[in-house]
Amino acid sequence: MAELKAIVGRIVADRKREADHPHSPVAAFGKDQPLRLDAGLELSPFQVAYQTYGTLNADRSNAVLICHALTGDQHVFNRHPVTGKPGWWETMVGPGKSIDTNRYYVICPNVLGACMGTSGPASTDPRTGTPWGLNFPVITIRDMVRAQAMLLDRLGIDSLFAVAGGSMGGMQVLQWAASYPERVFAALPIACATRHSAQNIAFHEVGRQAVMADPDWRDGRYFAEGVSPHRGLAVARMGAHITYLSDAALHRKFGRRFQDRNNPTFSFDADFEVESYLRHQGSSFVERFDANSYLYLTRAMDYFDLAADFDGILANAFKATKTRFCVISFTSDWLFPTTESRAIVHALNAAGARVSFAEISTDKGHDAFLLDEPELFQIVTGFLDSAAVPRGVAKA
Amino acid sequence: MLSRTRRDLTMAEAARGPGNARVDHLLVADMIEPRSRVLDVGCGDGELLKLLESRGVDGRGIELSREGVNECVAKGLAVIQGDADADLADYPDDAFDYVVLSQTLQATRHPRVVLEHMLRIGRHAVVSFPNFGHWRIRLLLLFGGRMPQTNNLPDSWYDTPNIHFCTIKDFRDLCITVGVKMERALALNAWGRPLRLNAPWWFWNLFGEQAVFLLSRRGD
Numbered sequence A: 001m002a003e004l005k006a007i008v009g010r011i012v013a014d015r016k017r018e019a020d021h022p023h024s025p026v027a028a029f030g031k032d033q034p035l036r037l038d039a040g041l042e043l044s045p046f047q048v049a050y051q052t053y054g055t056l057n058a059d060r061s062n063a064v065l066i067c068h069a070l071t072g073d074q075h076v077f078n079r080h081p082v083t084g085k086p087g088w089w090e091t092m093v094g095p096g097k098s099i100d101t102n103r104y105y106v107i108c109p110n111v112l113g114a115c116m117g118t119s120g121p122a123s124t125d126p127r128t129g130t131p132w133g134l135n136f137p138v139i140t141i142r143d144m145v146r147a148q149a150m151l152l153d154r155l156g157i158d159s160l161f162a163v164a165g166g167s168m169g170g171m172q173v174l175q176w177a178a179s180y181p182e183r184v185f186a187a188l189p190i191a192c193a194t195r196h197s198a199q200n201i202a203f204h205e206v207g208r209q210a211v212m213a214d215p216d217w218r219d220g221r222y223f224a225e226g227v228s229p230h231r232g233l234a235v236a237r238m239g240a241h242i243t244y245l246s247d248a249a250l251h252r253k254f255g256r257r258f259q260d261r262n263n264p265t266f267s268f269d270a271d272f273e274v275e276s277y278l279r280h281q282g283s284s285f286v287e288r289f290d291a292n293s294y295l296y297l298t299r300a301m302d303y304f305d306l307a308a309d310f311d312g313i314l315a316n317a318f319k320a321t322k323t324r325f326c327v328i329s330f331t332s333d334w335l336f337p338t339t340e341s342r343a344i345v346h347a348l349n350a351a352g353a354r355v356s357f358a359e360i361s362t363d364k365g366h367d368a369f370l371l372d373e374p375e376l377f378q379i380v381t382g383f384l385d386s387a388a389v390p391r392g393v394a395k396a
Numbered sequence B: 001m002l003s004r005t006r007r008d009l010t011m012a013e014a015a016r017g018p019g020n021a022r023v024d025h026l027l028v029a030d031m032i033e034p035r036s037r038v039l040d041v042g043c044g045d046g047e048l049l050k051l052l053e054s055r056g057v058d059g060r061g062i063e064l065s066r067e068g069v070n071e072c073v074a075k076g077l078a079v080i081q082g083d084a085d086a087d088l089a090d091y092p093d094d095a096f097d098y099v100v101l102s103q104t105l106q107a108t109r110h111p112r113v114v115l116e117h118m119l120r121i122g123r124h125a126v127v128s129f130p131n132f133g134h135w136r137i138r139l140l141l142l143f144g145g146r147m148p149q150t151n152n153l154p155d156s157w158y159d160t161p162n163i164h165f166c167t168i169k170d171f172r173d174l175c176i177t178v179g180v181k182m183e184r185a186l187a188l189n190a191w192g193r194p195l196r197l198n199a200p201w202w203f204w205n206l207f208g209e210q211a212v213f214l215l216s217r218r219g220d
Helices: A004-020 A141-155 A166-178 A198-215 A228-245 A247-253 A272-286 A291-303 A304-309 A316-317 A338-350 A368-371 A373-389 B023-030 B047-054 B066-073 B086-089 B111-122 B133-144 B168-178 B202-205
Strands: A026-029 A046-053 A062-067 A106-109 A159-167 A183-191 A324-330 A354-360 B037-041 B056-064 B078-081 B096-102 B122-130 B180-188 B210-216
Touching: A004 A062, A026 A141, A046 A141, A046 A291, A062 A141, A062 A166, A106 A141, A141 A166, A141 A291, A141 B056, A159 A166, A159 A373, A166 A183, A166 A291, A166 A316, A198 A228, A198 A291, A228 A272, A228 A291, A228 A368, A228 B096, A247 A272, A272 B056, A304 A316, A316 A338, A324 A338, A324 A373, A338 A354, A338 B086, A354 A373, A354 B066, A373 B066, A373 B086, B023 B047, B023 B122, B023 B180, B023 B210, B037 B047, B037 B111, B056 B066, B056 B086, B066 B078, B096 B111, B111 B122, B111 B168, B111 B210, B133 B202, B168 B180, B168 B202, B168 B210, B180 B202
Parallel strands: A062 A106, A062 A159, A159 A183, A183 A324, A324 A354, A354 B078, B037 B056, B037 B096, B056 B078, B096 B122
Antiparallel strands: A026 A046, A046 A106, B122 B210, B180 B210
16 A cells, blocks of 8 residues: 555656656747637646757758647657657657658647646646646647647747648647648648547547546545546546457457466456456556546547538638648548548548548557558658658758 | 559550550540649559649549559559549539549449549549450450450459440440530550541441540530
8 A cells, every 4th residue: 555655656746747847848938928728718828848859951841740649748759758668659750760850850749738748737827836637728629739839939930841640639630731721731630530429529428437436536636635546547548448449459469368377267357368458558557647637638639520610511621721631541440430531531622632541451440550550651651752842851 | 443453454555655654644644734633533553643743734543452542642642542433422513624534434333423423523534445346355255155355354254343344336325325525535456556536436446445535514
């Protein structure tokens, strides 16, 4: 018990530090630069933590913005300051990789509402000196993108060569293309949708209820009360993690194999490998993620419906756009199935946009965008290489 | 269905013209005004689109095979994965100046519907197809008594993707039925060379190994 308390204490301390004083550069926006939120409020002051890789060229034309997913962060291609693990998209980003840091200047901001240094519920509320908790305003994907645009203004980058991201990152890519078409030369929305489906909202609600059912959640005031709803958050993560995989991938990885035993124990221990794997996913997640952030970010995804901002006509979101798009989906992704990507392509075609679309054959499910998928890398490389020519970005 | 392997190339397709472009592609490209907007349905590895883009055309493609799409995207072409039968319906009216269907009509489930969509989406359509009325095919059926198999059309009847073969006359009849205007038509011999322009239809139908039609909407 004492050991558990110590772990919880360390987790709380680590995350508190990262939320306000991250291991990343921070752009702070004072009272004079409030963030206008869809909820009708203004957030001020606020800050955006971000990582950059590579070098911005002389004509500032080679910047690539990477938008991270729900449980991702800005640590794309460096050791994670809390977990010590490699960056989350090292398969895609780096020297000589598809998003080549020898050629492009890669920027990845932590999204608004997250917990790795950009303002969110785990950050300190300047009015009270304690964490925001549920006093943090509810935010949307568009709010995240607005904050990113302010960061780019601060960095002196008028126009991005490309915006890329998967899942919630893909939603931000689409929002970027709709909100700031003149600032986006090429867009790479991967494994995403223009609106969150009822099924996906339902999964998110299960996750949120799991967090809120943890007695240590304390209506979001767990920091102040020195506890952590890590059990509820772990259950939320376990449930969500299943949706990121596929039946085939789970079967291939685990089948019905037992974990370190030959026979069932006739108990509720993690007899099966798949149980043990999920428990591990849950417990490692709570080390690096804030439970309230999980509530806010899942909510932002639920609210996402790009067409709704354009009289219900998705094509109007991309009217007269000059951005080139490359939409990618995965055959076994049932969270953001190919039909969702086809709807994006349909709207882009109707808007006369320059769009490519590929569905990649894999059994790895939604998470395939994070994994070693050579076909994905080929397509991204080809798309960016060909877009770099009219953009005038020199070869590495 | 829209993808074809290299062994499916007819002699005419394999013939190369200036710049190493396929002769049938050059003929299709010659029917298209420079700087127009073109949708190539069943664009394969993107060779025709590449040729068109070199002529200043704003080109888009649809291709069924994953390999084809990947190759096209890697070449910098705007190509989406899809199928003529299912996906043309999603395109708005008048989105393109030309819609091209190169060597694919005979592999569609509903050629008439595809043709109608092409001329809804585009002001013009360019269609090229192998002519099943060619004398060699007629002889094979007449004397062999079996579905013709040639070097150019090597598949057995039970595994061919080509489920809707037609002759030049058949296609002309379809154009009349649908009510489209035939702006230009060309028949190519087995070596990919155009037949005499003033030859009668029966002559083209007998000696043309493939045909290229430029169509437009009636009244446009």
